[in-house]
Amino acid sequence: MFVSHRRPLALALAAALLPATAFAQSQAPADAPAQQAKELDKVVVTGSLIPQTQVETFVPVTIISAEDIKARGFNNVAEVLQKSSFATGGVQNSQSSGGFTQGADTLSLFGLSASYVKYLIDGRPMANYPALYNGSDVFNNISGIPVDLVDRIEILPGGQSSLYGSDAIAGVVNIILKKNIEGSVLSGRIGGYEKGGGQSGRVSFATSVNGAGGRWNTLLGVQAEKADPVWASQRDLTQQFNVDARNGAAPVASRDWTILDVENDYSYVFLDPANCANLGSAFGGTEGKQSRDGKGDYCGSQWTPGYRTLKNSKESAQVYAHSTFDLNDLAQAYADVLLNHEKVEYNSGSGYLWWGTEVGFGAYYDPNQGKLLNLQRAFAPEEVGNWNDHNDQNKSSSYSVTFGVNGTLSEDSNWDYDLSLTRTEYKLTEISQALLADKVDTYFLDRVLGEQQGWDPNYDAYPVFTPDYAAFYTLMSPEDFAGISTYVRSRSRTYDNMLRAQFTNGALFSLPGGDAGMAVAVEAGTQGWSYEPDARLTNGDIWGLTGVSGKGQRSRYALTGELRLPVWEQLTVSASARYDGFRMAGTEISKPTYSLGLEYRPFESLLLRGKYGTAFKAPTLADQFQGASGFYGKAVDYYNCALLGFDAGQVTNCPSQYSEMQYFGEQSGNPDLKPINATVWSYGVVWAPTAKFSLSADFHHWDIRNEVALQDVDQLLRDEANCRLGKLPADSGTCVAAGNQIVRDVSGNVESISLDKVNVAKETLNAVTVDTNYSVELGNFGLLNLAGSWTRNLKHEIQTYPTDPVRDALSDPYWSTDAKYKASASASWNKDRWTTTLYANYLGPTPNYSAxxxxxxxxxxxxxxxxxxxxxxxSVNFNVTNDLTVSLMVNNIANRMPDMDTRSYPGTSDEPYNSYNFDALGRAYYIEAKWSFGKGK
Known part of the structure; x- marks a missing residue:
């Protein structure tokens, strides 16, 4: 059995699962750990369908308990996962102004795609987020999980498709919610950031009820939360343009009211008779006459970056229920329900709310100036009205409902079964402020441009106007702005229905090392995705914006088998295989995967383990059925800048025609996409010489093929420039693709950029992970628990197209800014009723901006x-009584800010740090109280 065999290893690993507070509060006798270990006999750990009597098996599972989450100061599940040492990759987040999914949270394991993580709640797949990450990728939003109702989180690195199917390439995250509590628990938490903003409050309640003579048991839980936004104006680093730019240059003001000379490198023509005086009250009274060297004068402000959010505001509520009913001695019915509602608000800033003649007219000809010109102006908060009332909103609701029955086939049978039906659905409404195309153009035609007076004398292509420039340099009233603006509402939805049957035999037959185990599972279901943009985004009624669209559904089925063979006491062999099939639009995509694992225990305190297998990711419904979706954006035309003598590090001085180029882009799905395939293997060692110490180290390898490539626009423009300039081989796949995707007119200006999805990319990744736990009895001074986790990416190579050279994403900053290694460590000291924890999160060196x-x-x-x-x-926790605990948490104790790279960024930067890797939120304080009551005697 678990205790009598391999005792030091088993006890040390069992102890690692128990919170520090549990050890000290109980003041248990010396043999208490063994009793705790017995409770872990026959448990299901992520990475196997068969109940195990070993916490550590052939796959390394990191377990983060509810007590860990609280003691380490994490506010939500997203923080727990993003701070894990496995999360070496940077991802878009609420700082990503203008991002496609600014209201959602995700993570990247080992620097791999965010879509390569399989998320489970209680072993069942989460609903996909309806909007697309970066406008193209299906992923999961992990912000709506009630953290107060989480029992533990299990993180399993490496490909796991042979058990969990599609998406499980980088790893699996299984979030286990509480199943029972004694009595009721009421918890409340408040806090905020020292520098301002982000004030938050959270309350949760959970209770257990039972009846029918103990046959019926239900846990009910609710959590509600409200958090204010953090504005960029509340942080020195982001309240204005970069004040510490290279060469000591002053920050460059935004071009809020500008007239651009189209035929003279988009230099500035200043025609305001009042020298910006009529605009002086804009942006909090900071608007004034500005100048850029070699470009000319305009009206602008150095403080416009402050009018965006760094952290979203949020209102959310979750309801959770887990219920069981004993039908008889051999069968139990159960039901799980998780409901979530969220409203997230954010503001991308004034840079995303503007008007200009370039979109509607291309340019206009002023006979008094003898030039082709473009007007361009932002809308100031004073024009919009109360700026806080004009945030974008994401309103979402989701649910997951499961009904099932489990039990044993008969009294003399070793076969257990679990039959379940699960339905998940996620609905999202995105509400954004926009300009009405006809009304905004008419407004400026009536007040500024006047009547059209024909066509230009040089090209006979541009309208002729003699504008009233004094009227252009004038603030509009909030009432006028309300007349030209509206809110667009785009709606999207995903759903997944799954019927599942699993049969498990933990004692199939006897072997020298113990009983063999077997599990077989069958799944069938349907999936759907739809994205319906506001009709005005696609019919031209909205100025300067377009939308993503698409719709698709498919049926799917899967057959999974797993076998666990304890060949002899020291050696256990595990094998699993799965076959997945997807049917849609008259076609079928199918994929088999497999895995083979070994556990060797030469003596009771040492485990050697290894695994080899395959993994895959099926084309998502968005990959296949996303419609031709256009979008407008702003980017740098690196090629034209280079022709003028400005390389990539000098684009600040490049004419704004090219340094802030407006472009139209388009992307669409590809129904012919094939699955992404991966070969994965790992090997490692676990050493536990005593019941209070354990150390594990594992090596992981991925070889991923047939990846879907969709290039980043900025990267694509940099590639194209370097191809044209001879810095990259002209016949390489990157250069050929860039030339086809970027369309330029006869004068060399970009007309459009198209982005396609194709199965051509591949990448290889090697990584090592190390975890340790150590518990030290201090006698009269209490108990000290130490834990640490370290991840080091050893190799990460990417090849986007077959004819491209292989890129070193680990050491080449042009291709990746991820850190090579990341670590975390915690020290928790318990004495009597006090528990104190310090938790450190470490990110290794990263490239600066210039690199x-x-x-x-x-x-x-x-x-x-x-x-x-x-x-x-x-954190400091104090047990006031046996039923009441109060806690004080301080996050980012040293108030560490990402200000180490400001001189590398230009003066035009409003965020002089890598927001994928860092944030500027600073120190935060939280107070929490937890009251348990109604316990049975």
Whole structure:
């Protein structure tokens, strides 16, 4: 049995699962850990369908308990996962102004795609988020999980498709919600950031009820939360344009009211008779006459970056229920319900709310100036009205409902079964402020441009106007702005229905090492996705914006088998295989996967383990059925800038025609996409010489093929420029694709950019992970628990197209800004009724901004590495009584800010740090109280 065999390893690993507070509060006798270990006999751990009597098996599972989450200061499940040492990759987040999914949270394991993580709640797949990450990728939003109702989180790195199917390439995250509590628990938490903003409050309640003579048991839980936004104006680093730009240059003001000379490198023509005086009250009284060297004068402000959010505001509520009913001694019915509603608000800033003649007219000809010109102006908060009332909103609701029955086939049978039906659905409404095309153009025609007076004398293509420039340099009233603006509402939805049957035999037959185990599971269901943009986004009624569209559904089926063979006491062999099939639009995609695992215990305190297998990701419904979706954006035309003598590190001085180029882009799905395939393997060691110490180290390998490539626009433009300039081989796949996707007119200006999805990319990744736990009895001084986790990416190579050279994403900053390694450590000390925890999160060196601008990377002028970055959280918990606990948490104790790279960024930057890797939120304080009551005697 579990206790009598391999006792040191088993006890140390069992102890690692138990919270520090449990050890000290109980003041247990010396043999208490063994009793705790017995309770872990026959448990299901992520990575196997067969109940195990070993916490550690052939796959490494990291378990984060509810007590860990609280003690380490995490506010939500997203923070728990993003701070894990496995999450070495940066992702878009609420700082990503103008992002496609700014209201959602996700993570990247080992620097792999965010869509390569399989998320489970109680072993069942989460509903996909309806909007697309980066406008193209299906992923899961992990912001709506009630953290107060989480029992533990299990993170399993590596490909796991042979058990969990599609998406499980980078790893599996299984979030286990509470199943029972004694009595009732009421919890409340308030806090906020020292520098302002982000004030939050959360309350939760959970209770257990039972009846029918103990046959019926139900846990009910609710959680509600409200959090204010953090505005960029509340942080020194983001309240204005970069004040510490290279060469000591002053920050460059935004071009809020500008007239551009189209035929003279888009230099500025200043025609305001009042010298910006009529605009002086805009942006909090900071608007004034500005100048950029070599470009001319305009009206602008250095403080416009402050009018965006760094952290979303949020209102959310979740309801959870887990209920069981004993039908008889052999069968139990159960039901699980999780409901979630969220409203997230954010503001992308004034840079995304503007009007200009370029969109509607291309340019206009002013006979008094003898030039082709373009008007361009932002809308100031004073024109919009109460700026806080004009945030974008994401309103979502989701649910997951499961009904099932489990039990044993007969009294003398070793076969257990679990039959269930699960339905998940996620609905999202995105509400954004926009300009009505006809009304906004008419407004400026009536008040500024006047009547059209024919066509230009040079090209006979541009309208002729003699504008009233004094009227252009004038603020409009909030009433006028209300007349030209509206709110667009785009709606999207995903759903998944799954019927599942699993049969498990933990004692199939006897072997020298114990009983063999077997599990077989069959799944069938349907999936659907739809994205319906506001009709005005696609019919031209909205100025300067378009939308994503698409709709599709499919049926699916899967057959899974797993076998666990304890060949002898020291050696256990595990094998699993799965066959997945997807049917849609008259076609079928199918994929088999398999896995083979070994556990070897040469003696009771040492485990050697290894695994080899395959994984895959099926084309998502969005990959296949996304319609031709256009979008407008702003980017740098690196090629034309280079022709004028401005390389990638000098685009600040490049004419705005090219440094802030407006472009139209388009992307669409591809119904012919094939599955992404991966070969994965790992091997490692677990050493537990005593019941209070354990150390594990594992090596992981991925070889991923047939990846879907969709290039980043900025990267695509940099590639195209370097191809045209001869810095990259002209016949490489990257250069051929860039030339086809970027369309230029006869004068060399970009007309459009198209983005396609194709199965051509591949990547290889090697990584090592180390975890340790150590518990120290201090006698009269209490108990000290130490834990640490470290991840090091050893190799990460990417090839986007078959004819491309292989890129080193680990050492080449032009292709990746992820850290090579990441670590976390915690120290928890318990004495009597006190528990104190320090938790440190460490991010290894990352490239500075200059190193990311050119294929030369660190050899490029100004390129370099930033040092490591560590933040520390602390908490103090005090048990006032056996039923009442109060806690104080301080996050980012040292108030660490990402200000180490400001000189590498230009003066035009409103965020002089890598927001994928860092944030500027600073120190935060939280107070929490937890009251347990109604316990049975």
């Amino acid at each position: 990311t601008l050119d294929p030369k990377g660190y050899a490029f002028a100004g390129g370099g590495r930033l040092g490591s970055y560590t933040t520390v959280n602390g």
